[in-house]
Amino acid sequence: MTSSQTLSKLIEKGVLISPEILDKEIDELLLNSLVEEYGETLDFLDEKVLRDFEEKQKSKDEHKIKIIKSYDKPPKKRTFQDFVSVFNLRFKNITQMLKYRQDLQGITSISRLVNKNNNERVTIIGMIQDKSLTKNNSLIIKLEDLTGTITAIVKETEKNKELYQTSNDLVLDEVIGVVGVIINKALFIEKIVFPDIPLSKELKKQKEEEYVVLLGDTHFGSKHFMKEEFTKFIHWINGELGNEEQRTIAQKTKYLILTGDIVEGVGIYPGQEADLEILDIKEQYQEAANWLKKIPQTIKLVVMSGNHDAGRLSEPQERPFKDMAEAIWAMPNITIVSNPAQVNVGAKDDFPGFDFLLYHGGSLIYYSENVPSIREAGGQKRSDLIMKFLLQRRHLAPTHKSTLYLPDSEEDFLLIDAVPDFFITGHIHRSSVSSYRNVTLVNASCWTETTDDQIKRGLEPLPARIPIINLKTRDVKIMNFLTKKSKEKEEEINKEVKELKKMT
Ligand SMILES: [Fe+2]
Structure with a gap:
């Protein structure tokens, strides 16, 4: 006894x-x-029961998620002044990042350029107010700071191909450092300096082999939700599916991040009712919770808002409304954050943890279409290039109209003020992995079938994939959960897309 x-x-x-x-x-x-x-x-x-509980207790202590940044301000009326203030704030913040740079010595304010002599070399920091092209392909860029504006010029020549391409990719409202020469009151650009990620950024690694799994755009409640594929994922994460290596990864997974569009939502686009399996938003979140509860409770979940979730559409988006998303708010192993947000994962007494910048991705499509080099390299299929572009600008939406943006006169919440270890996005429903100056860039996949409407809109999703981050090596693998049936369907879609492209 x-x-x-x-x-x-x-x-x-x-x-x-x-x-x-x-x-x-x-x-x-x-x-x-x-x-x-x-x-x-x-x-x-x-x-x-006892062993599982012991594991859960251990993971409570060892696997910490700390919210560094999540938007939580009560709604307020915005005025024109808020728009002016947010631009001024952005200018000041990015100026701070640029002003001590070695290649930007002796910065002059734009109002002082009128006194400069012909051929005098100057350095300024400016926000791009306008950009146009002359008949002979010269770029005309209007730059402004808090004191005035100046017209800057970049000519297309054999010698300055790289500078011309960089200048051609500049977007409205971004803040850059410029070195150039004054000729007839205009500034001929010689060098462009972005706020960028410092070259000294360390590639942080932890001692233990542990994994972070990324789920994107689950859209629970949609008729197109890929139930069979998601069930496969649930079996894998519970150690019931896959080869030995894959099962070990599942067992060592300690964190899961869902990058927004948790549910399909209601009233997001005209005629959405026809795509809904569950019409009520509360029930959609209940469905989300039912699925997410099938993930072992030892895994810490981080879940963020997306444009389909319950809340305002403008960024920064608050966390999904508690009264509607009650079912997920009640889950014990969940951390819910705004869009965008920054969280620290896995800090220990002797290790600072990893900083994850999370952004659902409202602005990504704009840059895929409006930055010439990205558009030509594949547009929204190149989330790696888009994410690098944003990191260089240290802003998630450098052009104001690139996403629905609600300005806050006290804080430019979409500014990338702290350099993250990981930059994670979703929204474009394609998984991709890359790296830029020791920041790992991952776009998550989605769990909705590709619809005819998406094909017509030129979107080419890659659903049912899971990017898996190894925190010991910093390697990221993508695991595919398509079933035999959905694989065949994807091949058929790819053929259809190719045909469509030939026609256009
Ligand atoms: Fe989505």
């Missing part, structure tokens, strides 16, 4: 205890915590 008082009490209450537990030396503290956590719902106790 057991000497444990707690076990004796459990037996008295009628809880079924397996013989191996009764024969074992039991950690009384652990057992007490288990009884406290499960309360009256505990009716059976064996080795597995």
Whole structure:
């Protein structure tokens, strides 16, 4: 018979205890915590229940998620002044990043350029107010700072191909450093300096082999939700599917990040009702919670808003409204953040953890279409290039109209002020992995079938993929959960897209 008082009490209450537990030396503290956590719902106790609970307790202590930045301000009326202030704030913040750069010595304010002599070399910091092309392909760029404006010129010549391409990719409202020569009151650009990621950025690695799994755009509640593929994922994450290596990865997965569009939402686009399996938004979140609860509770979940979630559409988007998304808010192993957000993952006494910049990705499509070099390299299929472009600008939406943006006069929330270790996005439904100056860039996949409407709109999603980050090596692998049927369908779609491209 057991000497444990707690076990004796459990037996008295009628809880079924397996013989191996009764024969074992039991950690009384652990057992007490288990009884406290499960309360009256505990009716059976064996080795597995105890071991799972022990794992969960350990992971509570070891696998920390800390919110560094998440938008949580109460709604307020915006005025024209807020728009002016947010541009001024952005200019000041990016000036701070640029002003001590070695290649930007002796910065002059734009109002002082009128006094400069012909052929004098100058350095300025400016926001791009306008950009146009002359008949002979010279770029005319109007730059402004807090003191005035100046017209800058970049000619297309054999010698300055690189500078011309960089200048051609500049977008409205971005803030850059410029070195150039004054000729007839105009500034002939010689060099462009972006706020950028410092070259000294360290590639942080942790000692333990642990994994972060990225889920993108689940769209629970949609008729197009890929139930079979998601079920495969659930089996894998529970260690019931895959080869030995894949099962080990599942077992060592400690974190999961969902990059927005948790649910399909309601009223997002005209005629959306026809695409809805679940019409009520609360029930969509209940469906989300039902699926997410199938993920082992030892895994910490980080979930963020997307443009389909319950909340305002403009960025920064608050966390999904509590009264509508109640079912996920009630989950014990979840951290819910705004869009965008920054979280620190896995900090320990002797390790600072990894900083993850999370952005659903409202602005990504704009840059895929409006930056010539990205457009020509494949547009929205090149999320790697778009993400690098944004990191160089240190802003998630450098052009104001690139996303729905609600200005805040106190804070430019889409500014990338701290350099992250990982930059994670979603929204374009294609998984991709790349790296820029030791920042790992990952776009997550999605869990909705590709519809005819998406094909017509020129979108080419890559659904049912999971990017998996190894925190020890910093390698990222993409695991494919397509079923045989959905693989065939994807091949068919690819053919169709190719045909469509030939026609246009
Ligand atoms: Fe989405």
